[in-house]
Amino acid sequence: MARFFLRRLRHTVFVLFAISLISFFFIHLSGDPVMLMLPADASAEQIEAMRERLGFDDPLHVQYLRFLGGVLTGDLGNSLYYHVPVMELVLDRLPASLELALAAMAVALLVAIPVGVLSAVKRGSLIDFGSMLGALFGLSMPHFWLGIMMMLLFSVTLGWLPTSGRGTLAHLVMPATALGVSLMAMFARLTRSVMLEVLSLDYVRTARAKGLSEALVIGQHAFKNALIPIVTVAGMEFGFLLGGTVVIETVFGWPGLGRLVVEAIFNRDYPLVQASVLVLAMIFVLVNLAVDLIYGCLDPQIRVFDEGEMK
Structure with missing residues (x-):
């Protein structure tokens, strides 16, 4: 039974890793996330400031590694609307x-x-x-x-x-x-x-x-x-x-x-x-x-x- 459990657990770890990839990249595939968050009449300065504040000006692989580190530590950033940690809202x-x-x-x-x-x-x-x-x-x-x-x-x-x-x-x-x-x-x-x-x-x-x-x-x-x-x-x-x-x-x-x-x-x-x-x-x-x-x-x-x- 222990070997059966370990085999299933190993598969689960791979699936969870794949989920982290999908949940990170799906928003980027739909377009620029900053453009989705800001109103249509936002200025170029506002767009650039938002991109820098959220770290979207970094290379994509750097952003993913930062996101993966947040997943492992339970820190997925702050809500842009409620201005509190998102995990606090989700777990609530x-x-x-x-x-x-x-x-x-x-x-x-x-x-x-x-x-x-x-x-x-x-x-x-x-x-x-x-x-x-x-x-x-x-x-x-x-x-x-x-x-x-x-x-x-x-x-x-x-x-x-x-x-x-x-x-x-x-x-x-x-x-x-x-x-x-x-x-x-x-x-x-x-x-x-x-x-x-x-x-x-x-x-x-x-x-x-x-x-x-x-x-x-x-x-x-x-x-x-x-x-x-x-x-x-x-x-x-x-x-x-x-x-x-x-x-x-x-x-x-x-x-x-x-x-x-x-x-x-x-x-x-x-x-x-x-x-x-x-x-x-x-x-x-x-x-x-x-x-x-x-x-x-x-x-x-x-x-x-x-x-x-x-x-």
Whole structure:
């Protein structure tokens, strides 16, 4: 297991290095960063002064080495709009985005997995038809529309939940549900599909032939192997959630990192945009590293095959 972990960690380090390259160069590929930050009527003196102040008059490789040193030390410069260190702003907003993404993922998985398993076991029944029809509706509803409808019902009409903000569990219910419904539908369909495939395999039929109870066959034999593709998709979707919660954060006034990035783009706050993208990308890579390690725990054959390749 240690060798499996070290191999995956080595790949992660290379990916993180590539991310630092991409996050540094993407702004330069889109044009002169100084021209993006200054108004169109800025004078040549203002442009040159800004370029010198930000170090953009240095060669590109010198700028990258300076940026890489900042990444390693946690110093990515100051925000041009807020005039405070950008990492301070990012780390202040990041917990809110993590909280919303984790809550949405938990809502989706806790509902979708039992529904998907039950739908596969009762294939062709009314339960199967109803759950898949509900999943289809869930996939069809946009996040922002569902969020607004929930707000009108539970906040304006019934007065049960607050319309916006963050601080209590009541503030989290509607944005997490609005964000998690489409995930819930997708995971329910995925779980059903994977379970149907696993339930048709020889070892499941053998377990049933031995006289094991249906609950034991499904829970201990079938579901464990069905978890591998579910974990894969969950890891990818969690990364996408962190960067894709902008609309929900805007609808519910949630003070997350997505809103901060949008504000930074409108304010032409280049260092803040760059730091936010870098942090989100790093979290995505680390989540995928965790998924790889979970693979090794769920299926030892993956770990053995990986170590065999390494030899």
